[in-house]
């Protein structure tokens with residue numbers, strides 16, 4: 001059996017761990033640049049705040065109902081996620097970290113699965129403060145469905161066994177993992193409305209409607225495992241780091257700082273995966289919704305020798321940026337893409353490779369180990385800038401309680417300090 005452990009309203013729950021007075025109060029968390037609501041407490045959902053609602057549209061509603069509003073604090077959420085996963089790992093030999101708040105776990109026990117799930121929930125809640133729901137099924141698709149149902153139950157756990165067709169009968173096809181709006185429409189046209197309809201439909205028809213992927217979903221619903229647990233994520237082919245600025249940027253210098261930061265972050269990502277990049281792309285763009293003159297451009301370069309050297313990638317990115325930068329425009333976004341990634345063991349090597357860069361490699365490794373010990377902001381390259389006035393808006397970000405010494409929580413009386 002496979003379990004899907006999913007943190008409830010994860011970002012909101014992370015905020016509440018350190019602000020217990022927000023329990024049972026409406027809370028939302030906003031996306032980058034404080035744009036849209038991307039996490040909502042149940043109380044906020046009840047007020048009618050929709051997933052992805054632009055903040056300016058619900059601002060009044062929030063003020064009227066005293067909704068607590070936070071900017072996203074990915075450093076905190078990432079660290080809390082790591083803690084949750086480390087506890088879940090105690091219960092399984094095989095796990096797939098599916099997203100920041102969801103993990104698939106293989107359950108080796110044949111009996112008492114609900115008991116195990118309850119134990120997981122209790123331990124995660126006690127050790128991290130994060131409430132989770134657990135759905136269990138013979139396939140990933142059924143575990144996912146069980147999880148949706150578990151959320152609505154007080155116990156927070158639910159098992160769907162193969163034989164329990166009655167349980168999934170009433171679920172609309174849209175509620176099935178992997179079925180989007182388009183497939184839903186197509187299925188409706190041939191009289192398939194529920195998960196049970198889908199289970200009972202002839203496979204050739206299903207293949208005609210949604211290809212092999214939909215057929216796989218059908219088999220999964222029937223209890224046949226078709227989607228395996230991916231313990232090691234596929235190495236990525238490309239990595240992109242980009243962000244909208246907190247305000248418009250016109251200076252080349254500020255753009256350079258932003259591009260330098262994206263280049264360093266992108267390089268960090270590929271180094272973590274043990275990959276090398278064969279190509280680099282830099283892009284810049286103005287705000288297409290504004291009435292100002294528009295300009296966007298990108299430039300790509302291939303490396304003859306693949307690299308994971310942040311300094312080389314950064315300086316090349318800056319060269320590319322300079323060649324596409326035009327004065328007189330208000331830029332809204334810049335980004336860096338690393339292309340054609342290969343794992344290090346796929347690297348062919350160059351006959352006349354420059355072997356003088358050993359010193360640089362050691363330097364980069366030293367920087368990395370300092371960052372690992374003292375946090376990502378402890379060291380950085382001067383090109384990344386210090387004040388970063390262009391950086392995204394996060395006016396409502398809570399402290400990074402668990403990853404920054406200057407922001408660790410102070411012990412109070414647990415009451416709302418405001």
Ligand SMILES: [Mg+2]
Pocket residue numbers: 006007008009010101102
């Ligand atoms: Mg969740």
